[in-house]
Amino acid sequence: MPARERYDAVIVGGGHNGLVAAAYLARAGRTVLVLERLDSTGGAAVSTRPFAGVDARLSRYSYLVSLLPRKIVRELGLNFTLRKRTVSSYTPAHREGRPTGLFVGGGPDRTRESFERLTGGTAEYTAWEAFYGMTGRVAERVFPTLTEPLPTRDELRRRIDDDAAWRMLFEEPVGAAIEAHFSDDLVRGVVLTDALIGTFAEAHDPSLRQNRCFLYHVIGNGTGDWDVPVGGMGAFTEALTAAARSAGAEIATGHEVTRVETDGRQHADVTYRTPEAEGVVAARHVLVGASPRELAALLGEEPPAPVEGSQLKVNMLLKRLPRLRDPAVDPHHAFAGTFHIAEGYDQLAAAYADAAAGRLPGAPPSEIYCHSLTDPSILGPELAAQGCHTLTLFGLHTPAHLFTRNHDAVRDALLTSTLAQLDAHLAEPLTDCLATDADGKPCIEVKTPLDLERDLALPGGNIFHRDLAFPHAQNGTGRWGVETRHANVLLCGAGAVRGGGVSGIPGHNAAMAVLGR
Known part of the structure; x- marks a missing residue:
């Protein structure tokens, strides 16, 4: 049970973003309580032994890491390691009645040779290098902004400083860029996959939801690399749980939040239940790692559009x-x-x-x-x-x-x-x-x-809680992209602007919003 009746911050949900927020706030001297519905922390970023009697600890839901800023690992002193993969991808195919495939990795010579073996020439490899050179430059300029106050659309465009790249990624369906750069169907498909992870869209969807998904899949840490968490994804959230607790945050598992009532300024009551009882704690700020739909239900407000x-x-x-x-x-x-x-x-x-x-x-x-x-x-x-x-x-x-x-x-x-x-x-x-x-x-x-x-x-x-958003300010997004219409209720999960993926970015940004940094 909570140790006190009032906290500076109550965090709803002990997923990785909620734990990041808890660690930052507790390190800043704030009193923090994390209320987690499940019996353990981690949310979707957990490891488990799913097979009876088998000693294999699998990352059950999320499994690779790209968007986690190194600054979060460094600033929170996380005992956590990521390991590079030696291979980017392999895509099998049948050409002219024989099995073949596209192998990307193992150095530029091996990749180039694989492109030539698959396509019979050098054009697709040259296009590949040019296309990902462009996304790499965008990544270097966009990724550092994800842990800063939201730039405006014009500020982000100036920072990217490449009109062609801006048009391809932010204004036109990404299918147009893929078709302009590549001729081979298999190569086009490999590029498009990053726009479709967890996202139901086609290459030319006018909503550009596929563009937003693509962008988040190629900008991680300025490289777009997807790395392996040593020990599995649970090792990451275990390190976060330890960091939050050592900083002084309280974490109560098996505590399901059922209602949030706020004056919209400096006071909120958070009602929770356990298998044994129901209770209420007060807070100056409430940070919600659950989805916007869940937040609306807790506040008794109209839910957002279904996803x-x-x-x-x-x-x-x-x-x-x-x-x-x-x-x-x-x-x-x-x-x-x-x-x-x-x-x-x-x-x-x-x-x-x-x-x-x-x-x-x-x-x-x-x-x-x-x-x-x-x-x-x-x-x-x-x-x-x-x-x-x-x-x-x-x-x-x-x-x-x-x-x-x-x-x-x-x-x-x-x-x-x-x-x-x-x-x-x-x-x-x-x-x-x-x-x-x-x-x-x-x-x-x-x-x-x-x-x-x-x-x-x-x-x-929906693994992103709702459609991903471009990483710049839009109507009503607030300074950090975590704000709601209640000044003291913030999103700190994947549904925030610049949310989605295993990143800790929404947790960091919600903590910065509370701290006024």
């Missing part, structure tokens, strides 16, 4: 990595980066059209990576010695509305067809490589958007 997620999350443990049909690539290299499946440009368009019409995609697109190739510490010694590996699959264009009827049957059918797309590029069925748990069951766990809504209160299973 939905669009992803399938599959966790697996393998006895061994499967052999590939492409003889030029070792599976230990192919699965070390992002392994793209059915993600050609036309395939992605067809999958979107199917899902938009209410059908399961005929060829479900997805991508896989193997955490244990970069960080074997998540496996027990016996599993590591046996050559076991984890695989994480993230499916695209699987919006929540597809699962509203016959959830389990739809989930199972989608999993079967998704794995069939992978098997088309393997020399042996993936199911032959699955390890079994203590009960003899295959080590595979599937999470749909509706599962994420049930488990984590994500609206419609």
Whole structure:
């Protein structure tokens, strides 16, 4: 139970953003209480052993890190390490009746040779270098602004100082830029995937939600690299929990907040319940790591427009990595980066059209990576010695509305067809490589958007809480992008401007708003 009746700040939700806010505020001498509904902190950034009797600690929901600023790690003194992947991606394909693929990583020479082997020339590689040179320059200029007060649109445009890049990323559907730069369908698809992670959109969607998703996937720490958290994602939130507590923050798990009442200025009452009782604490500020939909419910206000997620999350443990049909690539290299499946440009368009019409995609697109190739510490010694590996699959264009009827049957059918797309590029069925748990069951766990809504209160299973926003000021966004219409109630989760992904940025920015920095 809370140790006092009033706090400087009560934080609703003990996910990674709430913990970042708690650590910053407590280090500044504020009294802080974190109220978390679940029995442990971390939210979506957790590790777990999902398979009975198996010593494999998987990142259950989120799994890679790009947007976490190094300044947060440094300023909070986090005992946490990220490790670079040696491979960026591998995308298998069939060309002229033979298995082949696009391998990106292992140095520029190997990448160039892979482009030439796939496309028969140098044009696509040259275009690739130019395109990602452009996004790299944008990343270097935009990423530092994410932990500063929100720039205006004009200020951000001046900072980028590249009219062509601004137009491609901020004004025109990203599909136009992809089609202008690249000719090969497979290469176009690999580029487009960063615009579709957890986002149900097509390349030319006039809303530009795909552009916003793309931008956040290529600007992380000024490089766009996606790194592996050593020890799994739970190691990050464990380090954050320790930092918050050591700074003096109180953390109460198993405490579900049910109501927030505020005078809109300097006082709020936060009602919570536990399995045993109900209680109320007072606060000067309330920071909410839950979604804007959940915040509206707590305040008794009209909810925002409905949103939905669009992803399938599959966790697996393998006895061994499967052999590939492409003889030029070792599976230990192919699965070390992002392994793209059915993600050609036309395939992605067809999958979107199917899902938009209410059908399961005929060829479900997805991508896989193997955490244990970069960080074997998540496996027990016996599993590591046996050559076991984890695989994480993230499916695209699987919006929540597809699962509203016959959830389990739809989930199972989608999993079967998704794995069939992978098997088309393997020399042996993936199911032959699955390890079994203590009960003899295959080590595979599937999470749909509706599962994420049930488990984590994500609206419609949306991993970003709502559509991502461009990282500049818009009407009503406030100085830090965390403000609400109540001066003493702030968003500190993914639904804030510059939220989404495992970043800690909304938590940092909400803390700075409270501290007036």
